[in-house]
Amino acid sequence: MKTTLALYLLTTLTLFSTERLSAQNKFLETIQKNDTKWWKEAVVYQIYPRSFKDSDGDGVGDLKGIISKLDYIKSLGVDAIWLNPIYTSPNDDNGYDISNYREIMSDFGTMNDFDLLLKGMHQRGLKLIMDIVVNHSSDEHEWFKQSKSSRDNKYRDYYHWWPAEKGKPPYRWSFFDVNSDAWKYDAKTDAYYLHYFSQKQPDLNWENPTVRQEIYEMMRFWLDKGIDGFRMDAFQFASKVTTWPELPQGYEKNIIKYYGVGPHLHDYLQEMNKEVFSKYDIMTVAEGAGSTPEEAMLFVDPDRKELNMAYHFESVDIGKHINDFGLVKYKDIFSRYDQTFKDKGWLSIFLANHDQPRMVSKFGNDSVQFRSLSSKMLSTFIMCMRGTPYYYNGDEVGMTNIRFDSIEDYKDVDTRNKYIGLKNKGGDLKAFLEVQKQTSRENGRTPFQWDSTKNGGFSEGKPWLKVNPNYSFINVELQENDPNSTLNYFRSLVQLRKKDPVLVYGKYTILDKENPSVFAFTRELNDKKILVLLNFSEKESTFNIALPTSKFKIILDNYSSTKEIKKNTLRPYEAVIIEIK
Incomplete structure (x- = not known):
């Protein structure tokens, strides 16, 4: 009897161990297939330094201001900061015209301030991604x-x-x-x-190997300081067809096709990787990786040894507002990219940055009634998609477009020069300004709204750009201790993403694809399945998905009251994350 029992227990334990080992092996195979990296699992928080926090009252955000808010940034749960250019610059294009790549712009502080910032970030477990501009320099370089x-x-x-x-x-x-x-x-x-950009931004000649070596040495200078990666601005234009052929009329409407991804661009990136990137454990991403998913893959296919993340614009450059082009088209863009990248390569996921209007004003609804709900819904989308989330500063509290009425309020070289050019041609300036209210880059550059005090707590002096008047009721201080605030919902999303690799590495499958109002998809990894339901409409919307009758759990929703989904209906801008057992 004892022998039989012993054999039974041994057999049972062996089977249990075998099943457990099989599960572990399956998980390891999944992780190996996905080639885990810190930059895949990171949440990247973009800071526009000129508008983040001013420490000395001159009206311009600076490095000491960022240092003073590192604990706040850490509290968001994010892992890395993408910092817009802080190098010496005459500021024709707000720092994207660099006159010295190895110095800090005096508006922002000193190299000692930078060193303190980097040290403070690393002490808090935050990584620093520097924005670098090497397609062109300043004409004052x-x-x-x-x-x-x-x-x-x-x-x-x-x-x-x-x-x-x-x-x-x-x-x-x-x-x-x-x-x-x-x-x-x-x-x-x-x-x-x-100069593909401003006349004060002459294009560097990447055909010249000496130029390339100068750039590589500069990159090593910053990496040896301890930074954690580069985001390369406008690099898709670095390689030119230097025979300068005539281009077809209207080519500027497809600028990437005729200006970007020149004949030697991938040669330059492979050389850069060999001489610089491969020597460090860093994150590398270039702006505008081609005009199709297949072109984007060429930048990040691991076998090609170029970059490790693709950053494309198709999802943000398709209209003034999501209603202009429709949700179905929008879903198709993300699904096409995911299909191309499902087995290799890696994507970034974003809805806003310094070159775009505010996320909630373009893709959601910034009315008093729906601003918070739609902002939470959009944050849910970013945090639940496959790819590295990039989140722009201020979106966590639902900052909105400022919508300037006068050209005098604009500082941006893009808007001002277009206005002057249109004026010289006798164009409709009023109509132009109306469009700029929704599309201008300045909408995303207004000072960060910290509290209800003067200038939203951004500066004691006159801000370089006007503060959005709604700072009195949209700010960090008001939302900090409100469990239902946009800010704290964002924190919950970040923690949810970190809790389980399914939201990082899980397979993406779109559902109810032709639904004009609801974006629904699943994420699956091993035996875990997450269903995400997002209503992009200000009206109740139904979806055609067979929900399980049991064994599912709502783990997060932006109404903070959802217990069940009734009749396959979502409330206006509702976002629901469901775990299917």
């Missing part, structure tokens, strides 16, 4: 000063020049130039230089 001093200067080929004796160069459209011509004449050497 020493390289360009030397380059335009004479045709024989050793820095001449650091930039793209076209001698006047060859006639006017082939027309190229400029993003920011009043006259929309990307070739600027320089009388000193009787030649034109290329």
